Amino acid sequence: MALEKTRRKVKLGRYMQALRKDTVPVLRPEDIAPQFRIAATTITRMEGGLTLPGFTLLQALLGLYGVTDKQRAEATRLWEHAKQGSTSVENVTDLPTKYRAFRHDESDAVLERALDVVAVPGLLQTARYAETIGEATRRHHRPEGWDLRAAAERQTRQRLLEGTNPLRLYAIMDEAVIRRVIGSPEIMAEQLEYLLTAGARRNVTVQVVPFGVGAYGTMSGPMIVLSFEDDPDLAYLEYAAGGETVENAKDVQAFVETFEEVRRKVALSPKESAELIRAALDGLRNDDREHGMA
Template sequence: MRHIPLVRRRKLGEELRRLRREAGLTSGETARLLGWHQSKVSRIETGVSGVKAGDLTVLFDALGLGDPHLRSLLSSLAERTGGGPGWWEAYGGAIPTGYRDFISLESQASTAHTLETSVVPGLLQTPGYARAVTRAALDGLPASTVDALVEVRLARQAVLRSATPLRLHAVLDEAVLRRQVGGPEVMREQLRRLAELARLPHVCLQVLPFTVGGYVGLAGPFVIFTFPNIADLDLVVLDHLTNSLFLERKEDLEAYRAAFTTMRGHALSTADSLDLIAGIGAGIGTVP
């Protein structure tokens, strides 16, 4: 079965459990109706296991779900949009499960709002910058693993070039621009790339200057993903050294959305941000 992010399986399971209860059935009764073991129903409802399309259809019928729109939405949670395995699955064990979940969600999201406090967002990185960041952040990895991770990071950027591209709004701490990851030449190239991508109609880039002082996002970077059709699937991702934390609660989403709105208000405009990027790039390598 295809790898489906745990957050999607849990959401599907929650909806199926709700429908079962509304139908007045226990998990055991549902299992007997379908000729399944009760453990299979429990694994699906808790998100431990995925569910095949055929099983999902008979489960809908057993629960009396006739609404074609809701059946379609729930079916979309059980499989990757677009059919076929995700390109990232070809990398197998080279990327951890949490990262695969992140990539899968990113590939299906309609918008992403991200705060970065130390490095350029992966979707905006140049090959040289991506390699320098990977080597620095994951010191000691074999060269082949570094190569694979850089390939994955660059392949992710296809979401900005698709027919219906991801709408990206990135707020960057000024430190992101001034930290010379990979050396002066790598950083100059990276700043030029930022300026180019910021001019795309579906990319908005703002910089939080040092003059802002302390701000709500200093606790760390995050990404808010919004998805088409199913608003309840929206979530926040916090990136850690070895894994990612996915926040799905409504209270968490509201808190991070409010924080992002506040930071947008404190950040420079897009035009002023581009001027700052150009100025920092021009000054790299010069004698102060």
């Protein structure tokens, strides 16, 4: 089974590492391993958030570290939290490790802010649009058939926007995103129709940054900020060959402030954005009819 780093396992791992390093003398993983007949990598992987220890091993380690009752209770709480968050995420087996970790984080989030200057944000991509994007990026070390799996992955992500307690999404995209025809006029028209449908949901806000505003916010690539009920925000920055999670509070706050400035002061209102998307959709349909008559 592939090792997967998740936010909840990382929190437990960091806490356990701090407890280990607080021992006198400091216990090293290679000092601990023989006592429990395990490999030293079992400790390092657990502390790195890659694996979740069994409850018995967790309690044994806490006993070895000589923790207080309060520390034991906190470690147990973090372990239970991590175990509850171990639900598998579909259609990500062949995708980069850091992206799989992001998907786990996204499934825990209550609010997502997504800003993209080149493509429709992932949560709002139709299957055929996503498949076309996947085909175009295959050269970046993507496995055969990744484009098709990317389309399926987008559809499973969209379930987060459904149900009784759906994810709240603020999606901002550049006007170039709705003007660039991806795949074909038919595929692009389907995508624009979906943006209008999704934007009408109570938990989804879609906004467009018009060409006329010039430079704004972060124009170096897609940016996503996730917010949680009890944990600090984190940001995920995408680039051609993968992505990177940012957890430094100061950096994440800068991304939040950038996003909110674009949302409130630069982007069109949701109503104006819908009108622009509808105009782009009508333009595609008119061009299609004209070509059909030619």
